[in-house]
Amino acid sequence: MSLANGRHYLAIPGPSVMPDRVLQAMHRPAPNIYTGQLVDMTATIVADLKQVARTRHGVAIYIANGHGAWEAALCNTLSRGDKVLILGTGRFCQGWGELARGLGIVTEIIDFGFRAKVDLDRVAEALRADTGHQIKAVLAVQVDTASSVRNDIPGLRRVLDETGHPALLFSDNIACLAVDEFHMDDWGVDVMVAGCQKGLMVPPGMAFVYFNDKADAARETADCVTPYWDWRPRANPALYYQHFCGTAPTHHLYGLREALDMILHEEGLEAVWHRHKVLAGAVWAAFDAWGQGSEIALNIADPSARSHAVTTVRIGGDAGTRLRHWLEHEAGITLGIPLGAPEEEANSIFRIGHMGHVNAHMVLGVLGAIQAGMIALGIPHGPGGLDVAAGVIARG
């Protein structure tokens, strides 16, 4: 008999769990889009979006998903024939590169594989080799949601500075904004892209492109920019509708206002980062214990290179697919499918999203259900995983 009835937990890395408060804030009649509450509230949202990224620079809001932010970032800074350096650590930077090529931008790719972070020495080598400064931007993901790696973004800034290379530094924080620590200005990031549906806990439909003055200067000559994707009127609108180049995403703005209140004004951004760090640590501890004497392993071996937003697990054979199905049908939990993994390993891999509106009992619940699934399916695993996870939670 299935034990799946009850509240379902969609433990995939986006869209993430949406707080009831966010959904309720969206459940309202259409607001006036010319004057009044919505217009006033949007100004507070822009200010808080900057706070959540730790920047004082510009931010443009798009009615789009993450792919829209990717394209907006590219077309506001680059021209056809320009070259960008793509740092592959899973799936997502490569996806950004595919959009770039579609725009007529030339991509040079360094692929660090599915299980490692960006090697800064190899980036330095590529930048030094580019004596003519053909590379106009270095594209990186802070967290690759496929591999669950977390890259060293301030390290990339250091490499650009040390090699004296003038390329812009782009960071994709779609998975990890308001999850993993990030300081746009202090870390010297020129362009950052984010979406609302992961750490920000809002239904998919809004994306954000942050840019500093250096990136905005590149906008002067970028020939890929088009009126709709132009970040300038969006970031500095003379009239309210220019924020969105048309009708505002009215209900999403109410949802986002609520989510930013929860993150910045109630829990606090540093506490949010800490919560995700501890919850991720509980997940890692469980799998480290289950991996003793078995095939189970975290995809990223180095804890300092793991995201706090998502964990990619390798469990051996076809056990990943079997376990996902068991959890879905017997325990009311949907885990993330493998993405970007080599074909022959795909059935071994699954991902756990633990970003956004997630707390201790939810993570312990997922881990407990995973252990139940491993027992039910006869998947070999070491002892004590739940005990060590509970210990991590207990220490806070």
Ligand SMILES: *Cc1c(COP(=O)(O)O)cnc(C)c1O
């Ligand atoms: C989810 C995600 C994207 C893509 O976002 P969409 O909203 O699906 O377009 C891009 N980059 C990263 C790191 C992501 O996690």
